[in-house]
Amino acid sequence: MISQDAHSFAKPEECVISHAKFYFNIDFPSKTIHGKASYKLEKAKDAKELALDTRNLSIKNVTDQDGKKLKYNLHSEIKYLGKALIVQLKPETKEVTVVYHTTEGSDALQWLNAEQTAGKNYPFLFTQGQAILSRTWIPVQDSPGIRFTWEADVQIQSDLLPLMSGTNPTMVNNNGLYHFEMNKPVPAYLIALTAGNLTFRSLGKKTGVYAEPESIASAAYEFAEIQNMLHEAEALNGKYLWDRYDVIVLPPSFPFGGMENPMLTFATPTILAGDRSLTSLIAHELAHSWSGNLVTNKTWDDFWLNEGFTVYFERRIMESLYGKEYADMLAVLGYQDLLETIDDLGADSEDTRLKLSLKDRDADDGMTDIAYEKGCLLLLQIEALKGRQAFDEFVNTYFKHFAFKSITTEQFTEFASTSLSLSAEEKVMVESWIYQPGLPQQHSKPESDRLNRANKQSLDFSENRISASQIDTSGWSSHEWLTFIRNLDQQISSAKCFELDQQFGFTQSGNSEIKFAWFMKAIPADYRGCDEAVFDFLSSVGRRKFVLPLFKMLAKNERLSDLAQKHFIKVRNSYHSVTSNSVNEVFNTKK
Numbered sequence: 001m002i003s004q005d006a007h008s009f010a011k012p013e014e015c016v017i018s019h020a021k022f023y024f025n026i027d028f029p030s031k032t033i034h035g036k037a038s039y040k041l042e043k044a045k046d047a048k049e050l051a052l053d054t055r056n057l058s059i060k061n062v063t064d065q066d067g068k069k070l071k072y073n074l075h076s077e078i079k080y081l082g083k084a085l086i087v088q089l090k091p092e093t094k095e096v097t098v099v100y101h102t103t104e105g106s107d108a109l110q111w112l113n114a115e116q117t118a119g120k121n122y123p124f125l126f127t128q129g130q131a132i133l134s135r136t137w138i139p140v141q142d143s144p145g146i147r148f149t150w151e152a153d154v155q156i157q158s159d160l161l162p163l164m165s166g167t168n169p170t171m172v173n174n175n176g177l178y179h180f181e182m183n184k185p186v187p188a189y190l191i192a193l194t195a196g197n198l199t200f201r202s203l204g205k206k207t208g209v210y211a212e213p214e215s216i217a218s219a220a221y222e223f224a225e226i227q228n229m230l231h232e233a234e235a236l237n238g239k240y241l242w243d244r245y246d247v248i249v250l251p252p253s254f255p256f257g258g259m260e261n262p263m264l265t266f267a268t269p270t271i272l273a274g275d276r277s278l279t280s281l282i283a284h285e286l287a288h289s290w291s292g293n294l295v296t297n298k299t300w301d302d303f304w305l306n307e308g309f310t311v312y313f314e315r316r317i318m319e320s321l322y323g324k325e326y327a328d329m330l331a332v333l334g335y336q337d338l339l340e341t342i343d344d345l346g347a348d349s350e351d352t353r354l355k356l357s358l359k360d361r362d363a364d365d366g367m368t369d370i371a372y373e374k375g376c377l378l379l380l381q382i383e384a385l386k387g388r389q390a391f392d393e394f395v396n397t398y399f400k401h402f403a404f405k406s407i408t409t410e411q412f413t414e415f416a417s418t419s420l421s422l423s424a425e426e427k428v429m430v431e432s433w434i435y436q437p438g439l440p441q442q443h444s445k446p447e448s449d450r451l452n453r454a455n456k457q458s459l460d461f462s463e464n465r466i467s468a469s470q471i472d473t474s475g476w477s478s479h480e481w482l483t484f485i486r487n488l489d490q491q492i493s494s495a496k497c498f499e500l501d502q503q504f505g506f507t508q509s510g511n512s513e514i515k516f517a518w519f520m521k522a523i524p525a526d527y528r529g530c531d532e533a534v535f536d537f538l539s540s541v542g543r544r545k546f547v548l549p550l551f552k553m554l555a556k557n558e559r560l561s562d563l564a565q566k567h568f569i570k571v572r573n574s575y576h577s578v579t580s581n582s583v584n585e586v587f588n589t590k591k
Contacts, residue, residue, distance in 0.1 A: 005299045006359040007132050008053050008143035009075075009084035015043045015050045017141050022152035026162065026195055028123045031104075031111040037138055038097040039148075041089075049089055050096055053135035053142035055082025056105030062087050065095035080132070080362045085139050098139045107577035108133035110253060116574060117196065117251050118214040118269075122160060124196035126250050126266065128259060128576060129189040131300050131363035140188045145298040145406040147185035154178045154193070162195040163210060163248060165261035170200040170208075182262065184242065185404050187296055192261035194248060203227055206240070210264075211249040218272050219249045222279060225321065229283050232320040236313060237290040238396050241403070245286060253542035255578040257281045260288030260310075268543050270512035277478040278513060280318050280330055287313035290399050296406040300363040304354040304434075305412055308375015315376070329479040331446035336486060338373035338439075345370075347438040354378065354434045355409045364578070377443060378433040384444065385429075386420050394419050409434060454480040455487045461496075462489035468503035478511055485517040490524075497527035507533045516546045523553045523560070531560070539571050544579040551583045565589065 010016070023036040041050065054074070062072045071088040078084075087096055102109060112124040127137055135142040154162045158176040161169065166182035182191075201220040202208045204227030211219040226247065234240050247265045249272070258281050259266040265285040271278040291309030311334065319327035345351050345368070354375055356366045383391040397419055402411075413434065417427055432440055454476065460466045473480070485506070501507050506518035507530045515537060522530045538550060554564035565587045572580040572589075584590045 005143040005145050007081065007300055007363045008141060008146075009051045009081065010053065010141035010143050010146060011049075011051045012141065012143075012146050013044065015041055015047045015089065016146060017148045018042045019148055020140070020150040022138070022150065023155075024152060024193065025155045026125060026157075028111070028125070028157065028160075031109075033102045033106075033109070033137060035101060035138065036097060036099050037140065038095060040095050041093070043089070043093075047089055050087040051141070052085040052087070052098070052139045053082060053132075054085045054139045055133075055136045056103050056107070057100050057136065057139055058103055059085065059139065060099040060101070062099075063097045064090070064093050065097075070096065080360075082135055100139055102137050106136040107581075108137045110576045112196075112251055112253065116253065118212040119197055122197035124194075124251055126194040126254065127192050128255060128266075128578060129191060130259065131189060131303075131367065133578075134188040134191060137193075138188065138191065140191075142188045144187040144189060144296050144300065147187050147296070147404065147406060149185050150182050150191065152180045154180065154195075156195055159197070160195050161198040161210075162193065163198065163264060164194075165190055165192040165264050167243075168246065168264060184262070186262055186293065187406065190260075190262055190293060192259070192264065192266065194250065194266070196251075198248070200246075204230070206230065206244050208244075208246045209249065210246065212251075215249055215269065215272070218274065219247075222272050222274070222276055223247055223282060225276065225279065226282060226286070228321060229286055229317055232317045233283075233286055233289070233313065235320070236316055236392065236395070237287075238399055240289060241294065242289055245289065247282065247285075252540055253574055253576055253579075255542055255544045255576040257543065257545060258285040260285045260292055262289070262293050270541055270543055270546070273478070273511045273513075275478075275511075277511065280314055283317040284310055284314040287317065294399055294404065295402040298406040298408045298411075300358055300366055301356045302407070302409045303356065303366045304371040304375035305407065305409060307371040308354070308379055311372045311376040312379045325448070325450060326477075326479075328446060328448040329451055329477070329483075332448045332451050333479060333482060334369075334373045334376070335446050337369045338377075341369040341373075342438060349437055352437040374433070374439065377439075378430065380444060381433065382416070382420065382430065385426060390420065450477075450480060451483045454483040458484045458487040461500075462487075462492060468499045471503070473504075478514060481511075481514050482517050485514065485521060488521050492521060492525050494525050494527045497522050497525045498529055501527075501529055512541065512543075512546065516550070519550055520553060523550070523557055526557065526559060535563075535567050538567065539574070542575045542579050544582055547575065547579050548582045548586070551586050555586055 017039045019040040021038040025034040062070045064070055073086045075084040108127045108129055110126055114121055114123055117124050132142055156162050156176045161172050162178050164180040166180040198210045199213050199216050200210050201216050207226045209219045209223050230245055242263050244263050247267050249267050249269050252269055254268050257268050271281050287310045292306040297303050297305045315327045315330050342352055352370050358366050457471050509515045519534050554560050568583055
């Protein structure tokens, strides 16, 4: 029996998808996908209906394996979830086909005009399904606890290349018809589609990168270590089971840093810093090939199982490649993000627990640094208790035991307790991390000597013990720069911002993380020297991690708040719905 997911209408104990065959006709002029989804079913003996998740889809008809029409009903809209599509089954029904098309409300899709791309000559499309947006472009059982294999045929104009989270071509063909397959069972949120003027560059035997021709050289340079990352990941987690690992660099409106779509990670161009300083994000998405894709959270209440493990392995991969000192800097920066999130949510907030309760809420509400960083800290705590060797052995056993399955937090704790022989006291410790809000008083805090030195100089500058010209930045990585900026006095003056900007040129930095951190200090200081650059940044980047905090900060600035709202209304159509919907709430500007 499969437990009910509060974010899905599916009733898998009655009828569940086992295999899907899709047909997608991508129509750029009308910004519509005309689709057909055929599902092979596994049914209980008394199964009367198939329940699918939909939101803002136009359903044309539903038929069985013989092409005979089946009765169906679209239920009333429920906030966040959409409409249940209930198909009436007959005893002989083995397969159900739904013919449909997307609409303007299909929030998983972002259609980009040519001018929104790097090359400015061709349109672009990408999907973003996590957490519960796959139902806005496919009528499907949209629960992470339901896994199935799939295949797809995609028809597109002949000058564009489509790619999916499965087997992929590397160049355009003559007729615009492409076939894709995923022969491993995956949940619906990991079905992804993108299309544009794309080219491919091989980076190793099993790895490569796709990007627009204008970006392919910089992307190939930035991701040159991917094959080595894959080697280190396999040494930690066991054999890579997804055949290839490729990355596509999407246009700037992509709302996340990366998305771990199987075989094809979607990545933001904001990590193309020119010095490979932000590629831990690729290590993170690669690690998802085990934690998240191979073993998946069963519901979005268990999201930490995806992300806590992935952050842990991201840093282990970076430690293997670049040394412990490098990984320690990543851990300190992540810990700072965690403390900020806890402070923002409130230390007693239920949302600071690892095991969440998201019923009647948007599943996206759980996608905070709690799942990522608190989850990682718990795993580090267990590693410290049992030793790295024992923990590594546990991890390999864990991935083999639950391969291609979706599990709950309780299944994890039971398996960890048995496999690691946890004592009664250790079990209580683990459960307190999972079910109690905030951070336990006794927890290990990451440390970095290099960041401590950068932090001291930040403090010395803030307290006027040194000038900007006296700051020693020799040998600094982007992590030291971020630490220096983040730890500047909260009440830093506009004059001191000007002094720093004259010395280091933060406002014009080519590193998106540094630029973002700088703006988050400069805006409350009312440093006018960065006004134009802030709005230029918000016009050219759609990553929610940057866009939402910046608009929140601008909204608090009396001089800039009205201008910020007008700017958002002007540019919001260039953002993916994941980003624009979040900022709508800041200004109460919902369409």
